[in-house]
Amino acid sequence: xxxxxxxxxxxxxxxxxxxxxxxxxxxxxxxxxxxxxxxxxxxxxxxxxxxxxxxxxxxxxxxxxxxxxxxxxxxxxxxxxxxxxxxxxxxxxxxxxxxxxxxxxxxxxxxxxxxxxxxxxxxxxxxxxxxxxxxxxxxxxxxxxxxxxxxxxxxxxxxxxxxxxx
Amino acid sequence: xxxxxxxxxxxxxxxxxxxxxxxxxxxxxxxxxxxxxxxxxxxxxxxxxxxxxxxxxxxxxxxxxxxxxxxxxxxxxxxxxxxxxxxxxxxxxxxxxxxxxxxxxxxxxxxxxxxxxxxxxxxxxxxxxxxxxxxxxxxxxxxxxxxxxxxxxxxxxxxxxxxxxx
Numbered sequence: 001x002x003x004x005x006x007x008x009x010x011x012x013x014x015x016x017x018x019x020x021x022x023x024x025x026x027x028x029x030x031x032x033x034x035x036x037x038x039x040x041x042x043x044x045x046x047x048x049x050x051x052x053x054x055x056x057x058x059x060x061x062x063x064x065x066x067x068x069x070x071x072x073x074x075x076x077x078x079x080x081x082x083x084x085x086x087x088x089x090x091x092x093x094x095x096x097x098x099x100x101x102x103x104x105x106x107x108x109x110x111x112x113x114x115x116x117x118x119x120x121x122x123x124x125x126x127x128x129x130x131x132x133x134x135x136x137x138x139x140x141x142x143x144x145x146x147x148x149x150x151x152x153x154x155x156x157x158x159x160x161x162x163x164x165x166x
Numbered sequence: 167x168x169x170x171x172x173x174x175x176x177x178x179x180x181x182x183x184x185x186x187x188x189x190x191x192x193x194x195x196x197x198x199x200x201x202x203x204x205x206x207x208x209x210x211x212x213x214x215x216x217x218x219x220x221x222x223x224x225x226x227x228x229x230x231x232x233x234x235x236x237x238x239x240x241x242x243x244x245x246x247x248x249x250x251x252x253x254x255x256x257x258x259x260x261x262x263x264x265x266x267x268x269x270x271x272x273x274x275x276x277x278x279x280x281x282x283x284x285x286x287x288x289x290x291x292x293x294x295x296x297x298x299x300x301x302x303x304x305x306x307x308x309x310x311x312x313x314x315x316x317x318x319x320x321x322x323x324x325x326x327x328x329x330x331x332x
Contacts, residue, residue, distance in 0.1 A: 022266065024190045098266055100188065101293055127267055 012039040017112030017141055021120055025103040028120055028141070030112035037063050040106070045069045047102040049093050051076050051115040072096045076115050081149035086118070087157075093119045094126070113142040114150055121154040131155060178205035183278030183307055187286055191269040194286055194307070196278035203229050206272070211235045213268040215259050217242050217281040238262045242281050247315035252284070253323075259285045260292070279308040280316055287320040297321060 016030035031052065032040060040063070048064065050056060053075035064071050074089040076082075082090075096102050097119065109115035117138045124134045134154055139146045182196035197218065198206060206229070214230065216222060219241035230237050240255040242248075248256075262268050263285065275281035283304045290300045300320055305312045 025266070100191070100264055100266060 010038065012042060014039050015108070015112075017116075019141070021107075021123070025100070025105070026097060026123075027104065027106040028112055028116050029106065029108045030116075031108060031110050032060065032106075034059055034063075041067060043104055043106065045104050045106055047072060047096065047105040049074065049096055049105060049107040049119075051078075051089070051093065051107070051109040051119065053077060070102065072102075076109075078110055078115050081147070082118060082153040086115075090119050090122055090157075094122055097123060098126070111145075113145055114147060117142050118150055118153060121150075122157050122159070125154070125157060125159045176204065178208060180205050181274070181278075183282075185307070187273075187289070191266070191271070192263060192289075193270065193272040194278055194282050195272065195274045196282075197274060197276050198226065198272075200225055200229075207233060209270055209272065211270050211272055213238060213262065213271045215240065215262055215271060215273040215285075217244075217255070217259065217273070217275040217285065219243060236268065238268075242275075244276055244281050247313070248284060248319040252281075256285050256288055256323075260288055263289060264292070277311075279311055280313060283308050284316055284319060287316075288323050288325070291320070291323060291325045 013035050014029070015032045015036040018027065018029040020026070021028050027043060027045075032048075045067070047070040050071065050073045052073075056071060056073065061071070063069075072093070074093045076086040076089050093107065097105060097107060107116055107119060120141075121134045121138050124137065125131075131154070135151060138150065138154065142150070179201050180195070181198045181202040184193065184195040186192070187194050193209060193211075198214075211233070213236040216237065216239045218239075222237060222239065227237070229235075238259070240259045242252040242255050259273065263271060263273060273282055273285060286307075287300045287304050290303065291297075297320070301317060304316065304320065308316070
């Protein structure tokens with residue numbers, strides 16, 4: 001568990017598997033717990049993208065309301081391999097993730113491994129990362145739990161259909 | 167002229183009318199001079215958007231090449247009131263400006279007052295700023311040179327035609 005000492009000697013506890021995807025504007029993690037709220041507050045978030053299917057917990061909703069953080073939920077089944085349905089959820093999540101009006105934004109699922117890893121991986125392909133770097137980052141967060149099927153999804157995800165338009 | 171003292175006692179000279187539009191990702195200024203290059207280097211720019219019509223100076227092009235900074239040029243006549251042509255240049259500039267793959271990005275024209283002020287003003291409308299705040303920011307940079315016609319352009323610029331899509 002990563003901890004950061006606050007100036008007033010309070011302790012800021014990062015959510016599990018927390019990291020910056022892009023400094024100061026895009027972050028990723030596992031499901032935030034109430035003990036993580038002071039840390040999240042320090043990020044001055046504009047939005048949270050949740051990829052879990054379950055209803056968002058009441059205390060998390062209260063935290064969002066109090067801090068005026070927008071919630072976008074694109075639920076995916078975290079136990080199955082990526083399907084056509086998750087492809088459309090991933091595209092919707094990417095729209096929100098890349099829109100600077102939503103920054104700083106935090107994206108999370110349950111453990112910050114598979115679903116979050118897929119969306120961040122697609123973001124990296126859109127950012128023209130080579131596939132081996134995309135997979136290295138995916139595996140860095142999925143650890144021993146990395147999935148062959150996620151790798152195939154990232155390999156075949158077509159970024160040419162992604163257009164950024166105004 | 168704003169100057170920042172470097173750690174090695176070198177002096178970083180900001181371009182005229184320099185400011186952050188969005189911290190760490192979008193900056194604005196007047197035309198960068200060679201004396202500003204060390205300062206620009208400290209921003210780790212990915213891209214520059216130039217709104218001037220003139221060919222980009224050779225020494226600036228060399229700076230961009232050496233630092234691997236992309237150049238997008240959308241020329242507009244800075245002496246005239248905004249026209250249909252500048253409306254399309256502004257939309258193209260906004261596309262580049264809001265695409266995180268181009269961040270950190272610097273937008274500039276000659277003096278960083280009118281053309282840059284128009285694009286930043288349209289960005290602010292897209293970000294849902296109220297018109298009076300948009301105008302306050304425009305006037306802050308245009309100073310005594312602010313133009314009634316620019317104000318009317320910003321008032322009527324239709325952000326509903328702006329869609330962010332993947």
